[in-house]
Amino acid sequence: MKIGELARRAGVAPRLVRYYEQQGLLVADRAPNGYRTYSDDDVERVSRVAGMVRAGIPTRLIKVLLDMEETSTAEAPTCPRTVAEMLAGELVGIEDKIACLTRSRDTIRDVLTRTEQAALLSEAAATSPAGR
């Protein structure tokens, strides 16, 4: 598929897909005419990247995370101590973010239930299967 369809399916602007590619988060095959061509898997990849960006993960870290996911199921060679330390550092950063977001989530849920608008809560749960 071409960039337009990919972007629509992943819920982002085509502009962003090119930006992600420029940041090394994505590689695109090129059709003979120069158009980028993508597979179904790329839809998943792009929407995951967008989610991570929204969650405050910088693109440089996203790159290594995605690379890790691909190679982690196989071997485990890439760890010259200093890299591992860096990862451990990022880990605590991510855990802090999760803690902040969890607390905010609970606050919102609290207010929403307390205000007897419980219908909206289930509506939210329907659109987002994650988060519990």
Next chain:
Amino acid sequence: MKIGELARRAGVAPRLVRYYEQQGLLVADRAPNGYRTYSDDDVERVSRVAGMVRAGIPTRLIKVLLDMEETSTAEAPTCPRTVAEMLAGELVGIEDKIACLTRSRDTIRDVLTRTEQAALLSEAAATSPAGR
């Protein structure tokens, strides 16, 4: 205390404290000479704001979240339907972020354990009591 100490204790730049105030996330008493003066509670508040910003929550939302936390323990009047809908929307956004971060966290943990650098994992756990 003055802005310098507050910033040091909260782990941010004094510049940011002023910025947060400008965004309405903070109110500061003024000493007769014009200096901002803060209480111990403000340290907590500032570090929480910083955490939420790092987690990708925009300052405008942070403002309503903090306001909610203060008033939610008391009554629950403030919900003209449309506001509740907006909150429900933000809720799914936050849940998405949590899902993304959780997955990334697991990936890093996976690699760290798989690479037998388990020592760094416990080191990370020590510095961050949250995240489980």
Next chain:
DNA sequence: CTTGACATTGACATCAATGTCAAACTCTAG
């Protein structure tokens, strides 16, 4: 062949969050 929808690259604009610098003021220590 022409029109319209979509693609390309590249430059420029914007927005939020921060950094940085300047000029002036306050306070404490010497």
Next chain:
DNA sequence: CTAGAGTTTGACATTGATGTCAATGTCAAG
């Protein structure tokens, strides 16, 4: 009194993620 550290406001720069626009190329439909 003076030097130095910290504070004030305000302006300007920067960075990362996006939006937007321009000039051009591709392609399918009429």
